[in-house]
Amino acid sequence: MTQAITARAIPELLTWPEEGITRVPMHVFSDPELYAWEQDLIFRGPTWNFLCLEVEIPEPGEFITTHVGDSPIIVVRRKDGSISALVNRCVHKGSIICHQPKGKRTRTHNFVCPYHNWIYDFDGNLTSIAFEKGIQQKGGMTADFDKTEHRLTRLNVETINGLVFGTFSDETPPLREYLGPVMVEHIERTLHGKPKILGRYSQMMHNNWKLYIENSRDNYHPSLLHAFFSTFKLNRLSAEGGTRQDDKSWHHITFTKRYTDKGDAAYDSGMIRAQKEDFGLKDPSLIDQWMEFPDQITNSIQSIFPGFVLQQVMNSLGTRQIITHGPEKCELVWTLIGLEEDTEEQTYVRLKQSNLVGPAGLVSMEDGAIGGFVQKGIKGDLDKRAIIEMGGKSVGGMPTRATETSVRGFWKVYRELMDV
Ligand code: FES
Ligand SMILES: [Fe+2]
Known part of the structure; x- marks a missing residue:
């Protein structure tokens, strides 16, 4: 053990619920001793x-x-x-x-x-x-x-396609093996040229690092939490999309294809929090995009265990990196990227769409707050458990985003590495 591991062993700190990965004990989001173990077993463990x-x-x-x-x-x-x-x-x-x-x-x-x-x-x-x-x-x-x-x-x-990864452990498999072919293919697809940096910012979030990682794998919140998406019909669960995972379900991709009007009744009925009226943007060029990828995917979020996200929100490409800051705080570092071969016009589109992402992004600002809502909500109730049962009880890719399969995937690997 390299970190200042405390006297108590994990089994004394954490007994996982009998239901398995459909339940998560709330105190994993605030316990300082578990946090110290995570540093050793996850960040300094067999991970990239x-x-x-x-x-x-x-x-x-x-x-x-x-x-x-x-x-x-x-x-x-x-x-x-x-x-x-x-x-x-x-x-x-x-x-x-x-x-x-x-x-x-x-x-x-x-x-x-x-x-x-x-x-x-x-x-x-x-x-x-x-x-x-x-x-x-x-x-x-x-x-x-x-x-x-x-x-x-x-x-x-x-390295892979210009991304640099590091591991403390000699036990970690080679990077491409760790990622698996599905993840490798998606990284190669998103970073289809030499990256260039368009901008960077970071934000402190008042929540445990795992709450943000859960959020990045949570397929079904975007069209509900992010009103901008559904109001302007950029991303609704009724659009074609799904979830992919590697064989072990350690990593995840959620994706949406170009929006079609099919299956919108749930939103239009007013049952789901989305504007019924036909709202329009004053400057619709904000969401002008070019179809960059032959697979017609317009949004994809790829989450690599433990703390990395590769983002495609329309033509806004970027990396997100989680840095831990104690059990109840973390930092998210965003790097927006373009590709060397982009035309000036394409670079401009990417920059314009960067208004959608980041700490104050029209789409993603809620993600910076919602983890803090959870962190506040669970105080005093750390013996309670979260319910992760949308889309079943197991892991694996699904042809829908109405599922928490990848959040379960996260807890599957967490339990494997923490041995709980
Ligand atoms: S702490 Fe003394 S040289 Fe670095
Ligand atoms: Fe989100």
Whole structure:
């Protein structure tokens, strides 16, 4: 165990309900000891975690800093073009070594800890210690101190279509095997060219990280919670769509195809919270789109366990990365992307549609609030259980979005890794 695991073992903290993955004990969303276990068994366990886009560090020496769960990470391009990911924690006394979000290091000026100036190379090797030999033959490190025995913790790194993932564990299968063919195919489809970054923002959410991940896999809330979607007929459950999963149901894709008018009675009856009147946008060009993909899919949300989402909302493509901040808070980092071969007009459409997503997005702002509603709602009732039974009791892809099959998939893998 690498984290500060507390004295109590998981079985004392969590007994999973007999019903299995259709019930979730509410206290998993606020218990600090379970949170500490998650850091070890999930984020530092046999999982691939999104780190950045390759295009953020194109040149040798370029780096970004990020997190995997609570662990601070430096991701740097080596001289030979490969990518190195290191825990951003000095082996001397534990200080953060690099506090800049991004930058470039030359060969002679690698990563210098600000506290006592211990220096590391791009592989995390400790290359220099200030005053190692003391001053005027006095002081300094002991003669038997061997720098080569101390180095930054290194993650294994793999990439797919310009996305960089890292894992702490040698037990994690290769990235493409971990994702499975269905997920790989969808990533290749969405990122069908070389990505370029159009913008970035992040938001703090007042909820446990798992509540956001559940939300990203919850197929049937978008047309209900996000009134913009259903009001302007961008996404209704009556449109053709469905859910795909990998063989083990660790990951998920929800998708919608171009809207048709079929099967709208439930919305038009007023039973579902959606505007009956024919509302129109003052500037309809906001939702102008071009049919980018031959599969006619206009919206798809792909969620890779544990904390990564690849988004296509019409022509708005982007990545979302969850960073944990204690049991009742998390951060969502959004990076909006276009493709190198996009025309100027296409880039403009993508930028315009970025008004739909992000912390203040016309569509997605509710997702930033709803987790906080749950976090507040469950206080005092942590012995209660959530009901995850829409669309059955099992996991697996379905030709509908009126299902919580992928939320169950999340709890299936959570139970496997946490052994509960
Ligand atoms: S804590 Fe980094 S050099 Fe001392
Ligand atoms: Fe949502």
